[in-house]
Every structure is written in structure tokens, then in C-alpha cells.
Amino acid sequence: MCAKDVKAFEYLYDNYSGAINGIILKIVRSEDFAEELLNDCFLKVWDKINDYDAAKGRLFTWMLNIARNLALDKLRSKEYKAKMKTDDVSENVFISDERYASANKPEFIGIKEMVEKLPAEQKKLIDLMYFQGYSQSEISEELQMPLGTVKTRVRAAMISLRQLF
Template identity: 45%
Template sequence: MEQETLMQRIKEKDPIAFDTLYQNYSKSLLGVIYNIVKNEEVAEEVLQDVFIKIWNKADTYSASKGRIFTWMLNVARNAAIDKTRSKGFNKDKKNLSAENFVDIIKDNNNLNNQVDAIGISKYIEKLKKTCRSLIELLYFKGFTQKEASEELNIPIGTVKTRNRNCIGNLREMLLN
């Protein structure tokens, strides 16, 4: 089913179209969410919230502003970041035992398969190292631009410019 038709049917509250959307994108979105929250149960919970938001706010999607996956990725990324900033999440994180961290490391080996369900990693690998590290921080690890600036030890204006340029380069690769 074509993406625009699929989204139009979701805007009309077609459950079959929604199921198709979930089947096509849930693994990729789960990978992105997991990369931010670092907890499988929380990631699955956030994923469910994301799809509820997509269902309820489908009418806010505009094809002129970008692709469906990009829009959904932003919804997922923002929901995951909101979750990590919540008081409950931070309180639970303080109570984690060392066992949980071992599990996270083990589960993280499969993360690339989840994130790459749409094949994006082969394009990201073609970008310059500066772009790869910035995209990893901003989009896969959930850093804010300010946090990325501090992590990379570069001015925030440089982060913003590089981010815009790197995403432009990635978009160009995907369209060609």
C-alpha cells in the first residue's frame, strides 16, 4: 500500500491501515526508542504510547513537511526523551541493579537489527564521521542539541548547522 494512501486511511480511522502501519514500522521505532530509554519493557510501553499518538494525531501529518517515517520517528524520539526526563523513570533508574545493566548490554547487540529494519544504517555509514557521531547522539541516543554540544565539545550553533547539513546529506542519499 502506498504511504500516502495508508496515512489517509489512518486519518479516516481505518484499523486495517493502522495495523499495516504498525507491522511496517514498529520494529524500527522500537529500536530507536530502546536506544534512548535502554530498557526493553519501558521501550515497549513507549512504543504503544507512540502508536496511540499516531492514531490520535494522524491529521497533523503533512506530506509536504516530510515522509511518514520521519514524522513517526520524531513522535517516537520525542516520546522516548519525555519518558527519560520523567520523575518516575529517573526514580526507577536509580533502583536498577547491576543485573539489569548486564541484560541491557546483551540486548543492545540486537539493537542494530531493530533500528536498521528500514535499512538506514547503510546510508548513515556513508556519511562523514562528524555526521555519524552527531546523528547517533541526537537521533539514536536521544541527546538534546545542548547535550550533544557538551559531549562533542563544540558550540551549540555548530551542532545545529552540522545537524541540518548532515540530515540534508542523508536525505539526498535516500532520494537518489
């Protein structure tokens, strides 16, 4: 990938696009936006691959964070808010697409099993943050917990997950 090998990029896309699209789709709940963000994610991976540091984590986790950040940015965008206000109600209903059924579920790539091994308070935070798209401040408000506590527990959960992986 660092040498901009197209075959390596194709391999990466073929093996991870389904899982990453699933996470994006869970956050934005719009197939149109999810497809756009998936493309943006892989373009960013292609452009920023030299920024990836294997010592800090796995490639999939790095790519997942890029996708998650792009999806959260889209949720906060005026374009997204305007589209959601003007779309027909039937278009806002989240419908699972069977062609992505297994690839979109985190349990098929082992993440859910790892999260299940965490203590209950950490599991709840990771679920809200990574599977439902909440920010740390939104989690703080939702759970009526100090922001510092949320950050500390998320960090502890990430350390535990890193050891499990």
C-alpha cells in the first residue's frame, strides 16, 4: 500500500469494504451517504497510508476510525441535516440489505465477541461510541456521567480490547 500498489489496494477493498460499509451504514442510516462515505474512506486510506503506524494498532482499526470519523462528520453536516428534513419518511426507515447481511455485522469479524469480554460499564460505552455513533460528550449527557469518567473508561476499554486482539 505504501508503494501505491493497486493490487494491494484492491485486496484491502475486497476484504474490508463490506465491514466498513456496515459500520458507516449503522451511523448514517442512508445507503446513499454510506456509499459516498465508503469511497471517501478508501480514498483517504490510499492518500494517508504512510500515516498508518502498526505500533499503534491494527490496520483495520485505523481504517475503521477513519470511516467512523467521516460518518460522524457527515451526521453533523448541513447537507445531511437538510436531506433528513426533506426526505420522505419511507426513505428514512433503516432497511437491512441482504447482500451485506454477514459483512455488515461486527460479530462476523470478531469485534462483538471481544467487546462482550469487557466489564459492563466499558461494554456499554464502546457500544454507544463505536456501534451507535455517539461522541464522548453525547455519551456523557446520555448516561449522566462526567465527561472525564467517560474518557477514562473508554481509554481503559480500548486498552483491554488491544490486549484481547
